[in-house]
Amino acid sequence: MPDSPVTNCEQALIQLKNFGYAFDxxxxxxxxxxxxGEPGTEQFSYNVSDDGNENEKHYQNLANQIxxxxxxxxxxxxxxxxxIPLHKDPQRSSFIYSQPAKLSQSKKLLVLIHGSGLVKAGQWARSLIINNSLDHGSQLPYVRQAQKLGYDLLITNTNDCSRFYNGKENIIEGVETPLKHTKYVWKNIVLPSKPESVAIVAHSYGGCLTLDLVEHFLDFFKESVFAIAFTDSVMGSPQSKYRDYLCNVTCDWVASNTPLDTPISQSKNSIRRVSAGHTKHEWTSYSAIDSIFKFIEEKYEQRTNKK
Structure with missing residues (x-):
């Protein structure tokens, strides 16, 4: 029998091995x-050369496998x-992840929105995956906890906006920017699935993307989105037309040297801010996960008690 084709993941693991690394x-x-030939005890080392450019090139080549x-x-x-976009050539399309494969009338749906830059679906911070562990930098702990609590899942991929073909990088029309990606997903995946109750966790620039969704789909948000958890999010002040709603359902866990959930000073009529229990921006999603799920579950209980 012919050998099975090597998957993209297997290719990435081979590349990691070529760089001298493997996940334990x-x-x-x-x-x-x-x-x-197995993972040893030493963790990743950024410095592989006296040449700073060589070190960065090595890091990026390794990070590209993540x-x-x-x-x-x-x-x-x-x-x-x-x-996505739906009904297009998959080789020239972006994609998202969900559970179940086709969302339909979810009783509880959790949407995860990562930040800007080079992270893709399932990641909060590449640097934490490389320097600490997959659980520290990926969304896998959120996936497992959501599954345990009975949530359906949707994971966005907002930085995946282009494909290389015909000798050049080409934008993916319809989802060519993070803003367009999230709006497309909301309009074509979330809304048609008619979820009963929706919660969102958004990191960094994901906060800005979420506010854009609120602005464009305000009626749906007021009706169905019962909790929004930001982690050190980038966003402006909420507009007056949805400020009360947003302040009622949202909390932002921010980088701070104070203990987890310590209230952080905020301006009047702004989203509640509390400490994520860590001083570094990229750590906030990992550090605050237990508090975030407690918040989401409390908001869900409030919602069900109102009905």
């Missing part, structure tokens, strides 16, 4: 022990890929 069973990136590995882990955890 705990999801920590380790240097491969030459004696065993998306496919995380995609495979999302699929291993039961999520399915949907290509």
């Amino acid at each position: 069973e705990a999801g920590i990136l380790r240097k491969i022990d030459p004696a065993t 998306p496919e590995i995380v995609y495979a882990l999302l699929e291993k955890n039961g999520l399915s890929r949907t290509y």
Whole structure:
């Protein structure tokens, strides 16, 4: 029988191995022990040369393998890929992840929106995946906790806006920017699925994307979105037409040197801010996860008690 084709994830793992690294069973990136060919005890080291440019090139080449590995882990955890825009050539399309594969009348739906830059679906922070572990920097802990609590899931992929073909990078029309991506997903995936109750967790620039959704789909948000958890989000002041709603359902866990959930000073008529329990921006989603799910569940209980 012919060998099975190598998957993108397997190719990424091979590339990692070529760089001298592999993830151990705990999801920590380790240097491969030459004696065993298995992950050893040493973790990732940025400095591989006296040349700073060479170090950065090495880091980026290694980091480029992370998306496919995380995609495979999302699929291993039961999520399915949907290509967008719908009904287009998958090779020239972006995609999102969801569970179930086709969302339909979810009793509880959790939407995860990452930040800007080079992160893709399933990631909060590449640097944490590389320097700490998959659980620290990926959305997998959120996936597992949401599944445990009975949520359907939708994971956005807002930075995946182009494909290389015909010798050049081409934008994916319809989802060519993070703003257009989130609006497309909301209009074509979320709204038609008619979810009963929706919660959102959004990191960094994901906060700006969420506010854009609120502005464009305000009636739906007021009716169905019962909790919005931001982690050190980038956003302006909410507009007066939806300020009261937003302040009622939203909390932002921000980088701070104070203990988790300590209230942080805020201006009048603004979204509640509390400490994420960590001083670094990229750590906030990982650090605040227990508090965030407690907040979401409390908001859901309030919603069900109103009915």
